[in-house]
Amino acid sequence: MDTFILNWLISVPLFAAPLLIACLGVIVTARAGVLNLGVEGIMALSAAAGVVSVLQGGSLWWALAVAVLCGMLLSAVFGIATVVFKTDQVLSGLIIVAMGEGLSGVLGRGFTHRPITGFESVDFGFLHDLPWVGPIVFGQDILVYVTVLLVALTGYGVHKTFTGLRLRAVGENPSTADTAGVNVTIYRLGAVIIGGALCGFAGAYLSLSAGQVWVEHMVAGRGWIAIALAIFARWMPWRAVVGALIFGGTEAIIPRIQATGADVPVYFLMMLPYLLTLAVLIIPAITSRGSQDDTPAALLTNYLREDRH
Amino acid sequence: MIKQMVNTAIVAAAAVLLTVSAYAQVQLQGDPKAAFIYLSPAHDGGWTESIERGRVILEEQTGLDIHFTEDVAEEKAKVLQIVDLYVQRGYNIIIGTSWGYGEALQEAAEKYPSVAFMNAAGETSAANLESFYALTYQAWYLAGMAAASATTTKKIGIVAGFPLSVVNWDINAFQRGAQAIDPEVQLVATFVNTWFDPVKEGQAAEAMIEQGVDVIATNLSAASVPAAAEKAGVRFVGFQNDMSALAPNGHLTSVVFHWASHLVPSVQAMIAGTWESPGSSFVGLDKGMIGLAPLSDAIPTEVRERIAAAEAAMRAGELTPFDGPVRKQDGTEVIAVGQSITDDQLWTMDYFVEGIIGTMPAGE
Numbered sequence: 001m002d003t004f005i006l007n008w009l010i011s012v013p014l015f016a017a018p019l020l021i022a023c024l025g026v027i028v029t030a031r032a033g034v035l036n037l038g039v040e041g042i043m044a045l046s047a048a049a050g051v052v053s054v055l056q057g058g059s060l061w062w063a064l065a066v067a068v069l070c071g072m073l074l075s076a077v078f079g080i081a082t083v084v085f086k087t088d089q090v091l092s093g094l095i096i097v098a099m100g101e102g103l104s105g106v107l108g109r110g111f112t113h114r115p116i117t118g119f120e121s122v123d124f125g126f127l128h129d130l131p132w133v134g135p136i137v138f139g140q141d142i143l144v145y146v147t148v149l150l151v152a153l154t155g156y157g158v159h160k161t162f163t164g165l166r167l168r169a170v171g172e173n174p175s176t177a178d179t180a181g182v183n184v185t186i187y188r189l190g191a192v193i194i195g196g197a198l199c200g201f202a203g204a205y206l207s208l209s210a211g212q213v214w215v216e217h218m219v220a221g222r223g224w225i226a227i228a229l230a231i232f233a234r235w236m237p238w239r240a241v242v243g244a245l246i247f248g249g250t251e252a253i254i255p256r257i258q259a260t261g262a263d264v265p266v267y268f269l270m271m272l273p274y275l276l277t278l279a280v281l282i283i284p285a286i287t288s289r290g291s292q293d294d295t296p297a298a299l300l301t302n303y304l305r306e307d308r309h
Numbered sequence: 310m311i312k313q314m315v316n317t318a319i320v321a322a323a324a325v326l327l328t329v330s331a332y333a334q335v336q337l338q339g340d341p342k343a344a345f346i347y348l349s350p351a352h353d354g355g356w357t358e359s360i361e362r363g364r365v366i367l368e369e370q371t372g373l374d375i376h377f378t379e380d381v382a383e384e385k386a387k388v389l390q391i392v393d394l395y396v397q398r399g400y401n402i403i404i405g406t407s408w409g410y411g412e413a414l415q416e417a418a419e420k421y422p423s424v425a426f427m428n429a430a431g432e433t434s435a436a437n438l439e440s441f442y443a444l445t446y447q448a449w450y451l452a453g454m455a456a457a458s459a460t461t462t463k464k465i466g467i468v469a470g471f472p473l474s475v476v477n478w479d480i481n482a483f484q485r486g487a488q489a490i491d492p493e494v495q496l497v498a499t500f501v502n503t504w505f506d507p508v509k510e511g512q513a514a515e516a517m518i519e520q521g522v523d524v525i526a527t528n529l530s531a532a533s534v535p536a537a538a539e540k541a542g543v544r545f546v547g548f549q550n551d552m553s554a555l556a557p558n559g560h561l562t563s564v565v566f567h568w569a570s571h572l573v574p575s576v577q578a579m580i581a582g583t584w585e586s587p588g589s590s591f592v593g594l595d596k597g598m599i600g601l602a603p604l605s606d607a608i609p610t611e612v613r614e615r616i617a618a619a620e621a622a623m624r625a626g627e628l629t630p631f632d633g634p635v636r637k638q639d640g641t642e643v644i645a646v647g648q649s650i651t652d653d654q655l656w657t658m659d660y661f662v663e664g665i666i667g668t669m670p671a672g673e
Contacts, residue, residue, distance in 0.1 A: 007519050113354025115532040211507035213532045220506045258499040259516040261666030
């Protein structure tokens with residue numbers, strides 16, 4: 001039983017990390033009042049770009065950089081459309097999904113089903129031999145530690161810095177922020193591109209670390225789950241951590257329960273990650289009745305200075 | 310609910326089969342021009358790649374230049390549009406490759422009676438449309454024999470997609486074959502509920518290895534299952550194509566499609582003007598449409614001989630993987646001694662046989 005739990009806990013980051021990073025990307029973007037539904041497409045493109053870079057002879061870090069860059073470029077397309085040309089955010093996001101999946105298919109043609117050597121676990125020496133803590137905390141691949149760093153940075157950046165304050169102001173009330181001298185277009189575009197970089201990182205994690213191979217459609221809905229997690233987490237990075245850990249943890253235990261042959265209904269198991277995440281994230285919403293709504297007030301609203309009144 | 314749908318489908322298929330037998334030969338107009346419609350990219354490492362291998366052989370054998378369109382979604386309008394374009398350009402042999410193309414190809418077959426249509430894994434048929442599939446379970450039985458001879462923990466495993474009858478019969482035949490060599494062997498079966506998710510497939514394999522499984526088979530195509538097997542130093546059985554390159558140390562064998570063995574004679578008959586749609590064709594070992602990749606040296610000579618004997622018996626129709634007694638996981642008998650499985654029982658298979666560790670989702 002001990003090894004069962006240990007092996008399960010070791011594999012949790014594999015499921016949770018890509019969801020968490022993509023979720024952070026959604027949150028950063030949404031804090032500026034833009035909802036980018038294109039996450040699934042951005043992750044698909046970056047996952048393909050990462051593996052293609054490795055198979056072309058690039059190093060893993062180079063591949064990661066290429067993947068992140070692809071995420072930024074594709075989200076920049078979305079940003080220019082919605083922030084500069086004021087197109088509908090929902091519609092543009094869906095177009096990005098189709099674009100990303102299409103581009104990934106074109107780019108990845110000829111690179112599918114070719115295994116790569118991806119990021120391996122970091123060697124922490126004696127720390128790895130500590131009971132329980134060793135293999136769980138010190139047995140992960142380097143991208144998991146980068147993820148932890150990114151969560152801290154995002155949380156700090158959005159909530160504790162002056163730039164973060166302006167970012168949230170743009171998301172709450174762009175015309176007031178504009179009056180106060182904040183460049184709404186630059187802030188929104190910046191948030192979209194940083195969000196795209198995070199989603200690109202998430203896609204790269206899937207193909208370079210978790211799967212170590214690329215096949216078409218391998219993102220398999222994780223982009224949509226990241227958006228759902230961001231909504232459940234009410235746009236707070238630390239709540240996203242809780243949500244991603246519960247969701248990823250439940251997903252990680254499913255194959256392990258099945259392999260033991262325990263008599264549990266499979267379809268019920270498949271539903272569990274969604275149910276548990278929903279339950280846990282609803283609790284604070286119920287208990288903190290009367291508190292303000294956390295959703296950025298200007299979410300999904302494009303800002304046109306001429307419309308100000 | 311699902312059972313009802315399956316039953317309805319079987320009745321419908323039987324009705325179609327009966328009406329089809331009255332039809333005549335299809336006369337192509339103009340020179341023969343053939344094209345395939347693929348569900349995914351040609352080199353997807355799995356299903357489409359196995360058909361692509363067949364297309365290449367078909368080109369060599371018939372001398373035709375055979376075109377293909379990749380990544381065509383299972384949407385009626387899309388499939389019909391591609392068929393229209395091909396027909397306008399003078400193509401008169403069109404071969405689909407997915408169950409989900411069935412309805413569209415049936416409609417196209419009615420629209421273009423002088424064009425010959427085939428569909429791999431389809432369920433629909435017409436005077437000029439044939440659906441065909443391989444009796445995969447026959448080769449899975451042989452693969453099970455190989456797996457049982459290579460396990461020391463007496464626990465083997467299989468990672469599968471969804472609990473459909475065509476998947477369940479693979480899993481059950483794999484276990485039946487293993488039991489034929491060693492009755493004590495148990496098979497851990499896991500459905501990942503996806504057709505392509507390398508992360509989940511790899512994790513399912515790792516979880517099995519942690520439970521003591523030392524031979525892992527995949528009923529899917531992601532490279533992460535052989536990778537997990539290779540990393541843990543356990544044995545591996547592949548599917549659809551020869552997967553030996555993905556697990557050079559652990560590869561025991563793969564259950565491999567050889568679509569050309571059915572495509573070549575069919576297309577040759579179309580060219581000769583003697584082809585008529587048989588409705589549905591389920592082709593097995595006897596025609597060589599399914600088989601094993603070369604066996605690993607790890608399999609002892611005695612077992613190789615038994616595998617060869619079983620293969621010969623199946624080709625001759627003297628053996629099926631589901632000859633009675635066949636019992637379900639809980640011990641209830643499905644097929645009595647001296648009886649064999651019927652087609653109906655195959656197409657409605659919604660249980661695991663004895664010795665399988667795993668849970669079959671409720672069928673109702």
